Every structure is written in C-alpha cells, then in structure tokens.
Amino acid sequence: MIFETDGCAGCEVFHTDVLATPRVRRLLDGFETVRLDAGDAETPVLAPDGTRTTPAAWYAASGLSHLPALLFFEENGREVLRIDALVGPQRMVNSLLYTLERAYEKQWTYQRFARSKALERSLP
Numbered sequence: 001m002i003f004e005t006d007g008c009a010g011c012e013v014f015h016t017d018v019l020a021t022p023r024v025r026r027l028l029d030g031f032e033t034v035r036l037d038a039g040d041a042e043t044p045v046l047a048p049d050g051t052r053t054t055p056a057a058w059y060a061a062s063g064l065s066h067l068p069a070l071l072f073f074e075e076n077g078r079e080v081l082r083i084d085a086l087v088g089p090q091r092m093v094n095s096l097l098y099t100l101e102r103a104y105e106k107q108w109t110y111q112r113f114a115r116s117k118a119l120e121r122s123l124p
C-alpha cells in the first residue's frame with residue numbers, strides 16, 4: 001500500500017528515484033500494489049482487515065506522519081512492515097525482500113534483516 005498525494009515533493013522523488021529503479025520494479029512484481037491519495041476523504045476503500053474506510057481516514061488512523069508512506073501486508077491482511085519517510089532504492093529493496101522472504105516469520109526485525117543483506121553485499 002502506497003500513500004501519497006498530489007504536490008508531494010517526496011512522492012515525486014520516490015517515483016523517479018526509487019520506483020523507477022529496475023531492481024525495485026522487478027521485486028514489485030511479487031506484490032499487489034495499491035496507490036492511494038492520503039488526502040482523499042471520499043473514495044471508499046476496503047482495507048486488508050475488512051474495514052471500510054477512505055484513503056484519508058485510513059492514513060490518519062494508521063498513525064503515519066509523512067509521505068510517501070508504505071504499508072506491507074501478508075496475504076491474510078496482517079501488516080508486517082511500515083515506512084513513513086522517503087526511502088532510497090536500497091532501503092526499498094530491503095523492505096521488499098524482507099516481506100517477500102517472510103523474514104518477520106523468523107522474528108527478525110527489519111534492522112536485523114537489512115544488516116544481514118548489507119553483510120551479504122560486502123562479501124567477495
């Protein structure tokens with residue numbers, strides 16, 4: 001789930017510098033991705049937990065504070081990761097891999113997972 005809004009400079013950077021990255025694009029193929037306008041108080045949406053809401057109400061209720069914001073869910077609708085800051089391509093790759101590899105099921109924090117990926121990249 002990607003929350004963004006028109007006129008958001010960070011959202012524009014996220015699209016041009018992160019989402020356009022080839023590796024990010026490939027990894028996103030493993031996800032059902034939905035983009036919502038965090039300021040939209042009219043469009044009805046059904047959240048993964050079955051709640052009927054609007055993008056603006058969902059964003060407000062989620063406790064997110066910056067845009068772009070991302071929520072990652074399991075197939076059953078359980079949230080497994082959230083980001084509410086502009087991230088670079090490597091953090092986005094790690095976030096996607098954290099979810100795709102189901103690292104949360106091993107009780108790994110995102111930080112532990114990202115560190116393990118950094119160590120893998122540093123090995124010859």
